[in-house]
Amino acid sequence: MFLFFLSSGMFLGWSLGANDASNVFGTAVGSRMLRFRTAAVLCSIFVVLGAVISGSGATATLGKLGAVNAVAGAFVVAFAAALSVYVMTRARYPVSTSQAIVGAIVGWNLFSGSPTDNDALTKIVLTWIACPILSGIIAVLSYKVVAYFIRKFNVHMFRLDELTRYGLLIVGALGAFALGANNIANVVGVFVPVSPLNDITLFGVLHFSPTQQLFLIGSLAISLGVITYSKRVMDTVGSGIFKLSPVMALVAVWAHSVVLFLFASQRLEQLLIGVGLPSLPLVPVSSSQAIVGAVIGMGLLKGGHNIRWKTVGGIAGSWVTTPLFACLISFILLFVLQNVFQQTVYCAPGFVGTPSGIELTQRPSQ
Amino acid sequence: MAFVGIVRNRIGIEKEIDHFLDLASNSGLIYIQGMNAYLANDLEGFGGYLTQNINTEKQADTLRRSIEDLLYRKTLIPESRGDVLKLIERMDALLGQFKGVMFRIEIERPIIHVMFHDDLKNLNNCAVQSVEAMTLSLRAYFKDISQVADHMHKVIFWETESDKASTKLQKAIFRNEKLGLDTKMQLRDLVKHIDRIADQAEDMADSLAIFVIKRSL
Numbered sequence: 001m002f003l004f005f006l007s008s009g010m011f012l013g014w015s016l017g018a019n020d021a022s023n024v025f026g027t028a029v030g031s032r033m034l035r036f037r038t039a040a041v042l043c044s045i046f047v048v049l050g051a052v053i054s055g056s057g058a059t060a061t062l063g064k065l066g067a068v069n070a071v072a073g074a075f076v077v078a079f080a081a082a083l084s085v086y087v088m089t090r091a092r093y094p095v096s097t098s099q100a101i102v103g104a105i106v107g108w109n110l111f112s113g114s115p116t117d118n119d120a121l122t123k124i125v126l127t128w129i130a131c132p133i134l135s136g137i138i139a140v141l142s143y144k145v146v147a148y149f150i151r152k153f154n155v156h157m158f159r160l161d162e163l164t165r166y167g168l169l170i171v172g173a174l175g176a177f178a179l180g181a182n183n184i185a186n187v188v189g190v191f192v193p194v195s196p197l198n199d200i201t202l203f204g205v206l207h208f209s210p211t212q213q214l215f216l217i218g219s220l221a222i223s224l225g226v227i228t229y230s231k232r233v234m235d236t237v238g239s240g241i242f243k244l245s246p247v248m249a250l251v252a253v254w255a256h257s258v259v260l261f262l263f264a265s266q267r268l269e270q271l272l273i274g275v276g277l278p279s280l281p282l283v284p285v286s287s288s289q290a291i292v293g294a295v296i297g298m299g300l301l302k303g304g305h306n307i308r309w310k311t312v313g314g315i316a317g318s319w320v321t322t323p324l325f326a327c328l329i330s331f332i333l334l335f336v337l338q339n340v341f342q343q344t345v346y347c348a349p350g351f352v353g354t355p356s357g358i359e360l361t362q363r364p365s366q
Numbered sequence: 367m368a369f370v371g372i373v374r375n376r377i378g379i380e381k382e383i384d385h386f387l388d389l390a391s392n393s394g395l396i397y398i399q400g401m402n403a404y405l406a407n408d409l410e411g412f413g414g415y416l417t418q419n420i421n422t423e424k425q426a427d428t429l430r431r432s433i434e435d436l437l438y439r440k441t442l443i444p445e446s447r448g449d450v451l452k453l454i455e456r457m458d459a460l461l462g463q464f465k466g467v468m469f470r471i472e473i474e475r476p477i478i479h480v481m482f483h484d485d486l487k488n489l490n491n492c493a494v495q496s497v498e499a500m501t502l503s504l505r506a507y508f509k510d511i512s513q514v515a516d517h518m519h520k521v522i523f524w525e526t527e528s529d530k531a532s533t534k535l536q537k538a539i540f541r542n543e544k545l546g547l548d549t550k551m552q553l554r555d556l557v558k559h560i561d562r563i564a565d566q567a568e569d570m571a572d573s574l575a576i577f578v579i580k581r582s583l
Contacts, residue, residue, distance in 0.1 A: 031444060031445065032444035033441075035441075147583035154509065154510040154511075154512070156508060156509050157443060157446065157450075157507070157509075157511075158379055158443065158508070159380075161443045245445050246445055247583070
């Protein structure tokens with residue numbers, strides 16, 4: 001039964017792959033520096049690695065926002081987010097999966113009467129504003145540095161083309177890793193508290209915790225989305241907002257990856273705290289916002305004349321509507337599942353949301 | 367594998383473009399030698415240079431096709447490949463012009479009075495220098511874009527000189543009362559044909575100036 005409920009998480013993972021892979025490799029494929037097939041394979045591998053190795057940091061913050069404590073509730077939350085992302089992907093907008101899942105969780109909180117952790121919500125919403133700005137700033141600074149070195153070393157046109165392709169492969173892999181690490185929380189984060197999975201040890205060496213198993217399943221779903229459906233949004237990101245040169249494409253992916261890494265790395269957080277510096281919150285930021293911020297940043301650097309503001313407006317509009325839409329869908333579906341299909345979509349405080357926990361909550365009414 | 371493929375493609379196309387530009391430069395030198403041979407009434411020598419130029423043009427054609435094939439099949443420099451192809455095709459057309467003038471002379475065998483020799487040599491030199499400056503501009507476009515302007519202004523200089531030489535020569539031809547109108551018109555067409563080489567080089571330089579702006583960081 002748990003696997004059935006997890007299917008909505010798989011759907012969300014697939015939607016994320018279809019949508020967010022474009023953020024990592026859209027500029028490279030859109031500027032025709034990399035073939036879609038190469039980009040899709042590389043992205044899939046590194047998303048899985050990022051999710052399994054480094055996915056737990058952002059998941060913890062998402063858990064604080066609202067701990068969905070019944071597996072059917074988690075199913076609806078993931079499904080509502082997935083549906084929102086899917087609708088936006090169909091419309092070719094690089095929508096934020098993070099926003100969709102946050103909207104859906106808030107919808108669950110509203111339905112279940114659970115309090116929404118305002119601190120966590122504020123932290124997440126602030127990153128929605130900070131993320132594109134930070135990404136734009138990093139992109140502009142990085143582009144200045146790269147342009148300086150290209151001028152200084154008089155790089156041959158074909159050598160530059162070669163270096164840019166290497167760069168796109170490496171930075172793209174880094175970006176896919178960061179995407180997996182940061183955004184896996186969106187895909188299966190809501191299932192973590194209700195997971196009935198047990199520890200697995202392979203060949204006596206490889207140890208997989210239940211969370212890591214969930215991350216692996218989720219990241220495989222992301223990979224499937226990348227391979228089967230990400231080409232359309234890649235075209236929008238690659239050339240829809242601003243016609244990027246290959247070097248700009250490289251810098252955009254770099255800025256995107258750095259931003260995702262900053263908001264996902266527990267090691268970096270520990271390092272900053274260790275040296276007495278303020279750390280960035282570990283939250284699932286939107287890779288779409290990061291890449292769009294980077295592209296606009298470089299467009300502005302070039303005078304801003306060639307930016308297609310209509311497309312930007314459409315994307316920004318989708319960022320506002322996505323969490324609201326996901327929240328509404330989540331609320332409606334929770335109502336339907338509870339009242340039409342007689343499923344327990346949330347547990348009263350004090351019960352654990354595993355299947356056995358749900359049985360406990362259901363017993364008094366039987 | 368992707369990494370190895372990228373390196374192999376890069377080295378291949380760099381060599382081919384370099385070789386193509388070498389041929390463009392050689393073609394001008396062969397042309398000058400051939401024209402000097404014709405003016406010295408060395409028809410055998412002229413024929414040899416004409417054959418040499420035909421072979422050079424053939425090689426350049428083969429290279430151009432190979433460059434086009436590599437650029438499109440391997441999707442190299444996707445943002446600039448249209449511009450590069452246009453430049454390579456135009457450069458190939460310039461090579462064709464050198465061959466064309468020599469062919470014209472081979473077919474028509476015009477009688478060029480010795481009094482026009484110096485002016486004609488000057489015109490030839492201007493045409494070849496403009497193409498040479500264009501070749502250097504193009505090399506810089508690939509290798510060091512900041513140097514393009516240093517060579518490109520020379521193209522414009524030599525085109526202006528070519529216009530002056532052409533006008534001077536045409537005046538001299540038409541003011542010579544010993545020549546018949548048929549000879550005057552034949553020589554005028556030849557002079558215009560040579561002058562067109564520098565004009566085409568200048569058109570190419572104008573396009574290159576825009577392509578440089580497109581590639582600026």
